[in-house]
Amino acid sequence: MVLSKFANKSFVTRLISGIVLVVLMLATIIPGGTVLFVANMLISLVGVYELYKVMGLEKSLPGVTGYVATISYYALLFTQKTQYITILFIVFLIALLAQYVFMFPQYKTEQVSNAIMCMLYAGVLLSYIYIVREGNNGAYTVWLIFLCSWASDTCAYVAGVAFGKHKMAPVLSPKKSIEGAVGGVVGAAVLGAVYAAVFIDKIQLSVNPVMVFAVICAVGALISMVGDLAASAIKRNHDIKDYGTLIPGHGGIMDRFDSVIYVAPIIWILLQIF
Secondary structure, three states, X not given: OHHXXXXXXXHHHHHHHHHHHHHHHHHHHOOOHHHHHHHHHHHHHHHHHHHHHHHOOOOOHHHHHHHHHHHHHHHHHHOOOHHHHHHHHHHHHHHHHHHHHHOOOOOOHHHHHHHHHHHHHHHHHXXXXXXXXXXXXXXXXXXXXXXXXXXXXXXXXXXXXXXXXXXXXXXXXXXXXXXXXXXXXXXXHHHHHHHHHHOOOOOOOOOOHHHHHHHHHHHHHHHHHHHHHHHHHHHHHOOOOOOOOOEOOOEOHHHHOHHHHHHHHHHHHHHHHO
């Protein structure tokens, strides 16, 4: 009885948090522009912080340098000075190497590498939510990111419960099955096609949006699984259950946006192709 009540309470907490998250997502993505930019930057910064905390860098000089680099990157995006992003990354790397050299042996090479990876992982990849939203057909194509990640995850869960027999990644995620993965990909493709059919008059593409969105969602669903497993691998390596407690019932930003991080830039790339 106690376990049943605990499970119900956990489910309600997770459900309420999920609803609040969806409301906030709608409130920022629909208007886009500055509202989405600020929200996206804050989410990225929290994600970078969570990763740095796992690596023991959240209050270190390399960590602070990573926060500054993340804010600078977003500033270049907002002001459309993207031609300077490569210069920013070079300066970021040089600054970290200077800290490594002049503060030797305080920092290890692994810490310098992690400072770079975490900034690119949560800081840069997540920014493609904003980039896709501000692009052509952005008001409609940005939702593909979430269809590929969150919606496909639901389809994969249902298919896995109903048909799952063969483990996909038994060490990283014992509950995930190959059958579930197939269900996630097929479900995402169908949802993408239906979504395109509903808004076909508002989407301007050189080819049939229904076909394009189905293909994009299928590919995105596959990529989202890699993102989910990558985040799980980091947690396993560092023996933690969640990245944070910011979202009750879900964990931290990296727990909730792990697949979105991988999917967002892929959606942007696929849209450039089509």
